[in-house]
Amino acid sequence: xxxxxxxxxxxxxxxxxxxxxxxxxxxxxxxxxxxxxxxxxxxxxxxxxxxxxxxxxxxxxxxxxxxxxxxxxxxxxxxxxxxxxxxxxxxxxxxxxxxxxxxxxxxxxxxxxxxxxxxxxxxxxxxxxxxxxxxxxxxxxxxxxxxxxxxxxxxxxxxxxxxxxxxxxxxxxxxxxxxxxxxxxxxxxxxxxxxxxxxxxxxxxxxxxxxxxxxxxxxxxxxxxxxxxxxxxxxxxxxxxxxxxxxxxxxxxxxxxxxxxxxxxxxxxxxxxxxxxxxxxxxxxxxxxxxxxxxxxxxxxxxxxxxxxxxxxxxxxxxxxxxxxxxxxxxxxxxxxxxxxxxxxxxxxxxxxxxxxxxxxxxxxxxxxxxxxxxxxxxxxxxxxxxxxxxxxxxxxxxxxxxxxxxxxxxxxxxxxxxxxxxxxxxxxxxxxxxxxxxxxxxxxxxxxxxxxxxxxxxxxxxxxxxxxxxxxxxxxxxxxxxx
Numbered sequence: 001x002x003x004x005x006x007x008x009x010x011x012x013x014x015x016x017x018x019x020x021x022x023x024x025x026x027x028x029x030x031x032x033x034x035x036x037x038x039x040x041x042x043x044x045x046x047x048x049x050x051x052x053x054x055x056x057x058x059x060x061x062x063x064x065x066x067x068x069x070x071x072x073x074x075x076x077x078x079x080x081x082x083x084x085x086x087x088x089x090x091x092x093x094x095x096x097x098x099x100x101x102x103x104x105x106x107x108x109x110x111x112x113x114x115x116x117x118x119x120x121x122x123x124x125x126x127x128x129x130x131x132x133x134x135x136x137x138x139x140x141x142x143x144x145x146x147x148x149x150x151x152x153x154x155x156x157x158x159x160x161x162x163x164x165x166x167x168x169x170x171x172x173x174x175x176x177x178x179x180x181x182x183x184x185x186x187x188x189x190x191x192x193x194x195x196x197x198x199x200x201x202x203x204x205x206x207x208x209x210x211x212x213x214x215x216x217x218x219x220x221x222x223x224x225x226x227x228x229x230x231x232x233x234x235x236x237x238x239x240x241x242x243x244x245x246x247x248x249x250x251x252x253x254x255x256x257x258x259x260x261x262x263x264x265x266x267x268x269x270x271x272x273x274x275x276x277x278x279x280x281x282x283x284x285x286x287x288x289x290x291x292x293x294x295x296x297x298x299x300x301x302x303x304x305x306x307x308x309x310x311x312x313x314x315x316x317x318x319x320x321x322x323x324x325x326x327x328x329x330x331x332x333x334x335x336x337x338x339x340x341x342x343x344x345x346x347x348x349x350x351x352x353x354x355x356x357x358x359x360x361x362x363x364x365x366x367x368x369x370x371x372x373x374x375x376x377x378x379x380x381x382x383x384x385x386x387x388x389x390x391x392x393x394x395x396x397x398x399x400x401x402x403x404x405x406x407x408x409x410x411x412x413x414x415x416x417x418x419x420x421x422x423x424x425x426x427x428x429x430x431x432x433x434x435x436x437x438x439x440x441x442x443x444x445x446x447x448x449x450x451x452x453x454x455x456x457x458x459x460x461x462x463x464x465x466x467x468x469x470x471x472x473x474x475x476x477x478x479x480x481x482x483x484x
Contacts, residue, residue, distance in 0.1 A: 028103075030064045031103065035068070044466075044470065046080060046474055047470050047472050047474065048469050049069055051468070053084055054472075059092060063092055063095055065084070066081050066084050066088070066096055070108065070110065070111045078110050079477060080475050080476075082113075085111075085118060086114070091139040094142045094143055098146075101146070107147060112147050115149065123151075126168070129155065129158075130168050130170065134173070134194075134195060154168070172192050172194065173198055177203065182210050185203055186213035187213070189213040189214060190213040190216060193217045194214075196218050196222055197226070208238055208240075211230070215245060216244065218248065220255045221252070223248040223249065224283075227272060230245065236273065246279065249283060252283045253282065253283050256290075258283065278350075285324065287451070288325075289325045293326075294325050299381040300319055300322070300333075300342075301333050301384060301385065301388075302315030302334045303365060303389065305335075305336045305365040306361060308421065311361075314420060314443055314450070315332075315342075316353055317447055318385065319344060322385075322454075323347040325458070329379075331381060333374075334356070335365075339372075342356065343355060364393050365388070366392065366396055368400060369396060371398065375408055385457070386416070387420060388417075388423075388427065390424045391424050392427060399436065400430075402431075402434075403434060414438075414462060415436060416440075416453070416457070418440075418443055419443060420443045439462065
């Protein structure tokens with residue numbers, strides 16, 4: 001019976017581990033993974049979906065969670081999907097409908113009802129609808145047309161007849177396009193808080209005066225999303241505009257709406273200067289640290305054997321990521337045939353890069369050597385992050401030394417195996433043979449996915465993380481019998 005429970009727990013952890021990969025807008029790839037999850041454990045899947053909508057950041061997963069809940073044979077899943085869909089942006093709902101039609105050839109009646117309520121709620125508030133239509137015009141039109149939902153008179157005028165009412169934002173944009181005076185343009189943009197992408201598309205020339213109004217009206221997330229465009233328009237070369245951008249980026253550190261993942265993507269796409277790149281890194285670091293605290297003593301072990309440059313890079317970033325959220329001791333070692341203690345003076349990426357300055361990838365691999373060193377130094381930990389390609393070719397070996405370590409300290413140790421390069425699977429097999437709890441994450445070059453590891457490290461145990469997910473209630477409508 002105990003063995004069976006362990007197998008079930010391992011299955012759920014396998015499902016959870018799979019969500020750590022960032023899929024990059026490939027819903028078909030994500031869907032195959034989700035369908036397998038739903039088939040293996042539909043009850044856990046429903047709670048995981050609701051938990052991930054709050055804790056997760058990858059939109060592809062959120063969208064497919066909604067698809068699978070809305071099309072599930074379980075009534076409670078469809079109910080939860082109905083409610084979760086109401087919280088998405090129009091372009092996400094549009095993607096869900098397109099995917100359903102492509103994958104299933106139709107949209108369930110209950111999903112059409114959910115989208116109808118989604119649109120009616122926005123129609124009931126002119127300001128809410130205007131902003132949704134302005135930001136997601138194409139998506140909103142698609143929802144009405146694809147599901148044959150009759151638009152309200154205001155929606156019809158704005159989206160389909162291009163004759164917006166004079167009190168609408170769409171009409172304001174038409175007026176903006178006719179204004180030639182930059183000061184008057186800036187005043188209108190500031191007064192109506194027009195979105196950056198809409199405003200720059202409406203005017204013929206973007207002046208510094210206009211950029212001040214645009215940046216001032218932007219949320220921190222919008223500034224991050226549009227850094228490349230701002231840079232191309234000269235905003236980063238203007239001292240006044242640069243200061244304004246910097247102030248928005250400082251606000252981003254405290255803004256709950258800012259996504260950790262987005263900051264890294266923006267830095268890479270925009271090709272920003274070193275100062276701005278550092279600010280974006282600080283934002284990502286702060287947002288990651290907001291995800292929780294690590295309360296268990298932890299070891300970070302990084303393979304520095306030949307061709308393991310990628311392990312060293314991942315190690316630096318993970319070290320900077322977790323050192324700032326440690327409420328317990330953190331021991332870091334790089335290793336080849338012997339261990340090299342790493343002591344960063346701070347929790348910034350710069351501090352960890354400095355600590356790794358003279359650590360070079362070379363030599364053979366003994367992943368057990370840092371475990372032996374911790375054993376000798378009486379460094380007790382409850383979880384280990386091992387970054388390696390698993391090509392162990394020299395004793396002491398990791399699994400063997402871990403067994404000795406556990407016996408000496410009379411403690412269980414969870415292992416998070418971060419696989420890099422071309423992992424052999426050797427270390428994982430050996431750990432499983434010894435019935436050791438091991439979670440895996442295959443690193444595929446996406447450094448922005450690393451913050452997804454934090455929920456795995458901040459819970460007192462893997463089982464408690466699973467219990468937290470199972471205790472996340474599925475939402476229900478106040479009027480379950482409602483039909484629009």
